[in-house]
Amino acid sequence: DCHKDHHAGAFSYRPNGAKCDDCHTEQSFIQPHYSLLQHQQTKFPLTGSHLALPCIQCHRDANQKSVYFWQSVACESCHDNPHGAQFDRYHIETKWCESCHTTRQWSKLTFDHAKTNFPLQGRHERIACTDCHKKLADDTIQYAGLETMCESCHRDVHESQFRLLDGINPCEKCHNNETWQIEKFDHERLTPFPLTGQHEKVVCEKCHFITTIKSSQKPTVRFTPIAHDCNDCHNFGSK
Numbered sequence: 001d002c003h004k005d006h007h008a009g010a011f012s013y014r015p016n017g018a019k020c021d022d023c024h025t026e027q028s029f030i031q032p033h034y035s036l037l038q039h040q041q042t043k044f045p046l047t048g049s050h051l052a053l054p055c056i057q058c059h060r061d062a063n064q065k066s067v068y069f070w071q072s073v074a075c076e077s078c079h080d081n082p083h084g085a086q087f088d089r090y091h092i093e094t095k096w097c098e099s100c101h102t103t104r105q106w107s108k109l110t111f112d113h114a115k116t117n118f119p120l121q122g123r124h125e126r127i128a129c130t131d132c133h134k135k136l137a138d139d140t141i142q143y144a145g146l147e148t149m150c151e152s153c154h155r156d157v158h159e160s161q162f163r164l165l166d167g168i169n170p171c172e173k174c175h176n177n178e179t180w181q182i183e184k185f186d187h188e189r190l191t192p193f194p195l196t197g198q199h200e201k202v203v204c205e206k207c208h209f210i211t212t213i214k215s216s217q218k219p220t221v222r223f224t225p226i227a228h229d230c231n232d233c234h235n236f237g238s239k
Helices: 048-052 122-126 197-201
Strands: 210-213 218-221
């Protein structure tokens, strides 16, 4: 009632009516006695590296005026967002950064890739993140919106022979994430030409040889389509 409100009503929202002696004493107004314990009871308890910051680093705006109330305590209210707008569609709460980062160390990630639509399996678990997540033109690293089909990262060595009507190559029918080499192909289950009799003893290259694929005009091993009539491969002569 006698002194000007130095905080210009910043604490008027508090239920106790913003009592000055919560932080100040009659002996010294400049030296507050607001404690860390009190700060931990606010909507922004200090954790990690925030504990090491001097109060003035957060409670002083660009015009060197004291600030004690924020509409938002989300990370980007103080820090630059290095990811651009790529995570905007996931931004449904104020603590979305904590999905990957901690206040102790920003560069140490806690991200669980298994929760995405591309869980890491086989060799994908052992490659560096930057092999897939590369810098964009705006200097941000792309994390969201990456294609998950094999050929989005790897060359289709079959030149689209197996591309289905929906445009997807079913690579996993023959290959796995651990090794590209085929250990054992199930010719009976996966093709219209099950191998029986002497055909079981024929080496793959006898039927699947290198040829030029019409769609790409590039040489590759022909797997499909292949004619299945006996006369297509065997010359029985004329009767």
